[in-house]
């Protein structure tokens with residue numbers, strides 16, 4: 001009676017509380033962590049997002065879980081954001097609908113260090129076109145450029 005169960009979800013909204021509430025092809029690809037994250041053990045796309053082919057359609061797995069749990073998916077620019085910050089998690093209750101702009105701002109605020117590990121302190125940071133630039137990295141880039149120029 002799986003088909004009936006799935007249709008009931010799509011008519012939604014459902015709590016989607018337990019993994020058992022979901023169709024088996026989905027539920028069997030999930031590993032629950034102590035923190036309550038449902039880690040996707042199925043395949044991932046080239047951007048590291050969980051994916052599955054379900055009933056002939058390819059889905060981002062977390063979006064499919066969300067659809068089955070709540071009966072609808074947000075339209076762009078609203079997207080699903082992981083409250084737990086783990087992109088492998090497909091737990092619908094860990095997903096929140098946010099404006100893409102807000103999503104970016106949130107990710108940005110979480111970055112405390114540049115990619116080389118220098119802290120984004122006020123003294124070490126300046127903004128250019130709305131992006132933070134690390135002064136230490138900038139100094140390293142300038143030095144490297146100068147060294148190349150001097151060598152040639």
Ligand SMILES: [Zn+2]
Pocket residue numbers: 036037038084085086089090091094
């Ligand atoms: Zn999670």
Ligand SMILES: [Zn+2]
Pocket residue numbers: 114115116117118134135136137138
């Ligand atoms: Zn840096």
